[in-house]
Amino acid sequence: MIRVVHYINQFYGGIGGEEKADVKPEIREGVVGPGMALKAALGAEAEIVATVICGDSYFNENIEEASAAILEMVKRYNPDLFIAGPAFNAGRYGVACGSVCKAVKDNLNIPVITGMFIGNPGVDMFKKDIYIIETANAATGMRQAIPAIAKLALKLAKNEDIGMPKEEGYIPRGVRKNIFKSERGSKRAVDMLVAKLKGEKFETEYPMPDFDRVAPNPPVADMKKAKIAFVTSGGIVPKGNPDRIESSSASKYGKYDLTGVNDLTAETYETAHGGYDPTYANIDADRVLPVDVMRDLEKEGVIGELHRYYYSTVGNGTSVANAKKFAETFAQELIKDGVQAVILTST
Amino acid sequence: MRLELGNIFIKDVQFGDVTKVEKGTLYVNKTELLEAVSGDPRLTKIEIDIAKPGEETRIMPVKDVIEPRVKVEGPGGIFPGMISKVDVVGSGKTNALKGVAVVTAGKIVGFQEGIIDMSGPGAKYTPFSKTQNIVIVCTPVENLQQHEHEQAVRMVGLKAAAYIGEAGKNITPDEVKVYETPTLMKGMEQYPNLPRVAYVYMLQTQGLLHDTYVYGVDAKKIVPTLIYPTEVMDGAIVSGNCVSACDKNPTYNHLNNPIIEDLYERHGKDFNFVGVIITNENVTLADKERSSNWTAKLAEYLNLDAVIISEEGFGNPDTDLMMNCKKISAKGIKTVLVTDEYAGRDGASQSLADADKSADAVVTAGNANEIISLPPMKKVIGYLEPADIIAGGFSGSLKEDGSIVAELQVITGSTSEIGFNTLSAAEY
Numbered sequence: 001m002i003r004v005v006h007y008i009n010q011f012y013g014g015i016g017g018e019e020k021a022d023v024k025p026e027i028r029e030g031v032v033g034p035g036m037a038l039k040a041a042l043g044a045e046a047e048i049v050a051t052v053i054c055g056d057s058y059f060n061e062n063i064e065e066a067s068a069a070i071l072e073m074v075k076r077y078n079p080d081l082f083i084a085g086p087a088f089n090a091g092r093y094g095v096a097c098g099s100v101c102k103a104v105k106d107n108l109n110i111p112v113i114t115g116m117f118i119g120n121p122g123v124d125m126f127k128k129d130i131y132i133i134e135t136a137n138a139a140t141g142m143r144q145a146i147p148a149i150a151k152l153a154l155k156l157a158k159n160e161d162i163g164m165p166k167e168e169g170y171i172p173r174g175v176r177k178n179i180f181k182s183e184r185g186s187k188r189a190v191d192m193l194v195a196k197l198k199g200e201k202f203e204t205e206y207p208m209p210d211f212d213r214v215a216p217n218p219p220v221a222d223m224k225k226a227k228i229a230f231v232t233s234g235g236i237v238p239k240g241n242p243d244r245i246e247s248s249s250a251s252k253y254g255k256y257d258l259t260g261v262n263d264l265t266a267e268t269y270e271t272a273h274g275g276y277d278p279t280y281a282n283i284d285a286d287r288v289l290p291v292d293v294m295r296d297l298e299k300e301g302v303i304g305e306l307h308r309y310y311y312s313t314v315g316n317g318t319s320v321a322n323a324k325k326f327a328e329t330f331a332q333e334l335i336k337d338g339v340q341a342v343i344l345t346s347t
Numbered sequence: 348m349r350l351e352l353g354n355i356f357i358k359d360v361q362f363g364d365v366t367k368v369e370k371g372t373l374y375v376n377k378t379e380l381l382e383a384v385s386g387d388p389r390l391t392k393i394e395i396d397i398a399k400p401g402e403e404t405r406i407m408p409v410k411d412v413i414e415p416r417v418k419v420e421g422p423g424g425i426f427p428g429m430i431s432k433v434d435v436v437g438s439g440k441t442n443a444l445k446g447v448a449v450v451t452a453g454k455i456v457g458f459q460e461g462i463i464d465m466s467g468p469g470a471k472y473t474p475f476s477k478t479q480n481i482v483i484v485c486t487p488v489e490n491l492q493q494h495e496h497e498q499a500v501r502m503v504g505l506k507a508a509a510y511i512g513e514a515g516k517n518i519t520p521d522e523v524k525v526y527e528t529p530t531l532m533k534g535m536e537q538y539p540n541l542p543r544v545a546y547v548y549m550l551q552t553q554g555l556l557h558d559t560y561v562y563g564v565d566a567k568k569i570v571p572t573l574i575y576p577t578e579v580m581d582g583a584i585v586s587g588n589c590v591s592a593c594d595k596n597p598t599y600n601h602l603n604n605p606i607i608e609d610l611y612e613r614h615g616k617d618f619n620f621v622g623v624i625i626t627n628e629n630v631t632l633a634d635k636e637r638s639s640n641w642t643a644k645l646a647e648y649l650n651l652d653a654v655i656i657s658e659e660g661f662g663n664p665d666t667d668l669m670m671n672c673k674k675i676s677a678k679g680i681k682t683v684l685v686t687d688e689y690a691g692r693d694g695a696s697q698s699l700a701d702a703d704k705s706a707d708a709v710v711t712a713g714n715a716n717e718i719i720s721l722p723p724m725k726k727v728i729g730y731l732e733p734a735d736i737i738a739g740g741f742s743g744s745l746k747e748d749g750s751i752v753a754e755l756q757v758i759t760g761s762t763s764e765i766g767f768n769t770l771s772a773a774e775y
């Protein structure tokens with residue numbers, strides 16, 4: 001038997017409307033409100049053992065405390081599956097459903113699911129983290145939402161393969177998965193071309209993302225006093241690649257000390273990068289990470305100093321998400337170390 | 348320009364006394380083949396083996412794959428500028444040994460060689476698990492520089508394919524396909540009411556082991572230009588690169604470019620397939636601007652209504668893809684792009700390194716970062732050890748029992764950006 005805990009707000013819990021939106025979380029044994037329909041849809045394989053009820057305002061104004069309290073309540077019932085909502089177009093309820101689901105998933109490591117209208121602010125906040133069944137914008141859509149939630153919830157609980165968003169009814173999570181199609185790519189391209197020429201409907205296989213363009217910072221006012229750091233995606237590492245940074249699709253970066261290093265030589269540095277002929281970088285790694293030139297500029301007083309550490313990874317095939325994560329981490333260190341500017345070298 | 352491509356279907360490959368094709372079997376005289384490919388002092392040892400579909404065989408690290416072809420009638424010979432003189436190819440008759448491939452393998456050149464599994468889960472991702480493979484394993488002299496190594500192995504592959512192709516010269520093909528592209532004026536007269544379509548064929552030219560050759564010319568030194576589609580079928584374009592195995596175009600794929608085939612398929616019905624614009628993927632901004640300006644200018648010059656643009660490689664060339672798309676679209680010409688994705692091992696990252704609103708019709712060949720497990724194979728042609736360091740591998744990819752856990756990126760031809768396969772990706 002799959003043990004389920006269900007989360008609903010004060011309205012669906014029968015406590016009251018907006019005037020009761022500030023009630024603190026509580027847990028009741030068994031089903032409450034929409035839990036009845038959910039119980040029926042889940043059938044004999046699952047049992048709703050308890051229902052958490054929380055006021056929407058209380059939750060949104062006390063997210064950390066409320067989440068922690070709810071987690072404790074849920075934990076006591078030792079569930080295999082957690083279902084929240086559906087929240088339809090109720091914004092605060094949607095955010096609460098998403099937050100609680102994510103907290104339960106992260107802390108209790110059990111499958112979670114909720115349901116929302118596509119325009120609910122909770123969708124954009126949580127669609128990447130959890131499965132959200134797409135619902136109508138009002139509670140009139142309950143009859144359609146509940147069976148869809150129950151069906152996918154059972155699949156998740158039984159660790160079955162999850163189909164595409166359209167088949168299962170959930171909101172696309174931004175996760176790309178490989179699939180085999182019936183036609184080869186070239187044929188699909190020609191078909192798409194003909195459809196586009198004729199003005200017929202066609203579906204792109206990769207919708208363009210919102211591309212993250214970074215506006216440059218204002219220039220450094222006084223270079224003579226500036227502390228400059230090196231960051232490279234050209235894979236320059238101390239000889240032997242001590243951190244074993246991958247030649248492609250890097251999962252990590254290295255931080256290396258340049259104290260006393262005035263020149264990178266074939267004996268001391270090399271590249272871990274697998275995306276280009278490494279011969280010239282290995283003979284003289286200054287070609288990718290020009291430490292020698294920076295030391296000259298230090299001596300000439302053009303710059304204040306070269307920062308003690310440089311950060312290095314391999315850009316080859318490395319996902320944008322990884323690259324972003326690396327930079328977010330070491331950018332904090334660079335700021336803390338008083339670095340005013342960074343020279344980014346690629347290959 | 349008109350080419351009759353004669354397909355000779357080969358069902359089996361065996362070593363024999365005479366190199367010949369008989370009743371669908373290709374016999375290869377190993378000694379003669381060795382003689383045809385040896386002579387380069389940069390290689391100390393060349394070994395030849397055969398791998399067949401369904402066998403428990405793993406070939407790695409794989410450099411290039413080439414289909415044996417031979418010119419039967421008409422000017423020039425196969426691989427002009429590389430093996431044959433630089434006559435204009437693409438007309439007359441050419442015979443191809445279908446179902447056979449020359450595979451070059453051996454000590455790693457760069458980091459970007461690939462894996463071909465002849466059976467098991469890896470086999471479904473590579474087109475070369477379905478071909479009878481004549482595998483040539485080359486061992487370089489010690490301390491040979493990578494670009495010299497690459498060139499030596501490249502030439503061995505082309506020579507081997509040309510030698511084996513000769514066996515098809517006097518054979519009556521099982522099937523003849525006729526491909527014809529008229530001159531611009533004739534095409535307009537012939538199909539006055541059909542939309543005009545061309546193929547913008549991006550060639551990998553980032554340099555430093557990422558090179559493609561057109562009639563023997565390093566394509567990073569060209570400006571975009573026109574080529575008849577049938578010239579490509581005679582080997583006018585050959586691979587000389589070590590881009591990640593999954594999405595580089597091996598010479599085999601250039602010869603059999605499926606976008607060209609599928610455009611021909613509907614030529615004269617849904618559109619007038621005017622021809623091919625080849626362009627490059629150089630690394631400096633000035634080069635990128637110049638080349639994308641030029642493709643857009645040629646597209647306009649040819650009075651096109653639509654183009655298909657294919658990429659080779661990933662990351663840096665994503666910008667070339669988007670610049671081509673943006674500038675051609677801005678001329679009022681419709682575009683369809685073919686690419687693959689690097690969405691991270693979890694599939695949650697942004698897939699391309701660049702994006703543009705005009706790219707609203709994209710075919711994807713799959714996420715090259717997705718993890719695959721390849722069980723051990725009974726036989727290994729080449730070396731397993733590079734599994735940890737080739738692009739797509741990571742520390743610990745190679746397990747003690749010979750199995751490999753790595754990104755799909757390691758499989759030769761798996762995410763072909765000229766649409767060779769049925770693999771795609773979707774949002775979940």
